[in-house]
Amino acid sequence: MAIMSTQVYRCINCGGALDVTPETIVAVCEYCGYPNWINESAKTGIMIVPSKSRDDILNAFFNRVNHDFDLSHIKNEISVKDIQGFYVPYWIVYINVNAHYEGYKTEITTGPRGQIQTRKVHVSGSITFSKTYGILARRAVEDLAVENLSQHYIESNVKNEIELGQIDWSKVKLKVLSGEYDEKTAIIEAKERAFNEAKKKAQSNVSELTRFTCITQIANQSKPKLILLPYWLLTYSYKDSIFRFVASGWDAKPLETSEPVLIYRRLLYLFGIFSGVIISSITSSLILRNPPIGILGLIAGSILAFKSANMFMSDVRLERG
């Protein structure tokens, strides 16, 4: 536990002042890397994933610029303003889901004289799956690609995570953000996500869900683990405007980029506006002959027109990867 004399938080290992807020459960000393548990009851092992260097992130960014259709056209006008990396804490929770659903499915058939008939069919089924969730261990926060980072970590099957005590701290140049969620809270959050996912799956199997029972459990013999993942945020400028780029630290993979909307993009959106209008005008005339295609076309065309007009006036594009 961190030394607390006259309410001063100092590292138990080196005596350095700690960055502690009332919510902090663990503060990793920025001088020596020692984990100071403020909330002793929440104590657990912490894993850390070593990060690539600042230059690797810079390379990843320029690589992205060279291979991106839009950015490659303006690469001479792009300059990097700032690069920051830090360790963000996540809880990794493994959940087993067992769900049962009942509902109705609508079937469309064509009758003997070509007329369309619909009927409701009662369906039921089970959904079972196991999944790993990465829960951000900080509260009420939101930042570009912070959610995708843990997802990418789980999907990329990283093998080089090590215990916090084993990392050579003199080489870690990143600031470590304190953990604020304890294990219990992380489990609740993971169960909630698993529940929602199961429900979504059930809903996609029926057109009307009438019954849904779900049991979520932590997978046998798996204890949630707290892990520090490296997150890099780069800001770059084009003409007089600033845009952002986020990459994961262990493999320098671009996660999300905000990009300027260039002139030919706007022309494309303009094309989208008129295609949407034309689709909705023509298909709506078909509504009486072929209702599903007519109505679907009208809605899809209108959405295309709406979205395109919206993007035509927008100032930024967010692109994954």
Place this chain on the structure above:
Amino acid sequence: MVQCPYCKAEFNIPEQIQYVTCPYCGTIFQISTGNIKSEDHFFYPINIDSTLAFKNLLSFLSRQYGAPKDINEASLIKRNLHYLPLHLYEGKGYAKCPNGGEVYYETHDAFLALINPPIPITHEYKFPVRGKAYFKPSTLEYGKYYNPEIQEDGFNSFVKSTVYSRVSREIILSCTNPQINVDVRYEGLIHYPFWELIYNYNNNSYKGIVDAVDGIVVYAEYPQELGHRRIFATIGIISIITGLVIGSVSGFFMNTLLLGILGGFIGGIASGLQLLLRSTKQKVKTTQLKERMGTQREELKDIIDNLRKITFTLNIGV
């Protein structure tokens, strides 16, 4: 005047402060005052000074489609740093059925504790992932601190009912006699800094609000160029006319004139209305917050899912 218990340095802080970081040795300590429970009051220090905040605002404005090309030359005429109080709550919901079905829900929300905020900030604000810390005297330079006008328990019932309705809506599909527990805990008060910047362009003044922690433009106004307003209006009108013309032609040939015109009108309005509305505005309001949120992977899938549902429902109706 307070004294650091570690290095004995003395320095000034405002009255409302509960915790402070010594500017000389970095030690954090509590100043025993006031009625706010200890350990529950903290701050976000400013990372972005007013010069940088204004630079961020201008670079954000210069990428707006429709803003004047020389918006970068606008001049800052007024700046205020507002430390706004937000109440933090933790809401937990758990529901269980005799047949084993269960639902969990947990939420952490921050609500602005002011009835009439001095600057246009939404009542539910999400924070950037970095930066939370105790108060530092250096942040005092320009800041104005606001005491909460809404009591600690002011949002309790709101959070409680949100959690309750969320949990009960989910569990009701599992059984009719669930056992529902909802627990709401007040987590504390936070003071969060925003820059209010008033700038001058062509003898008119406009407002910008910049998050002083990560520099994101929360709210901004800018003048819209006449040329762009004409472009928006023209495209808007043409798209509506295109819809009407193509709709009536295709409707005429398929003997469903009215449906054709109606469908063309709907498509035309879907794109045209927002363009026309935008073209009427001399002063446009915008925000950079969606850049903090990022893309939502599920968004497109949800749209397709909903489309499918709508057509199913329509089919049943037909």
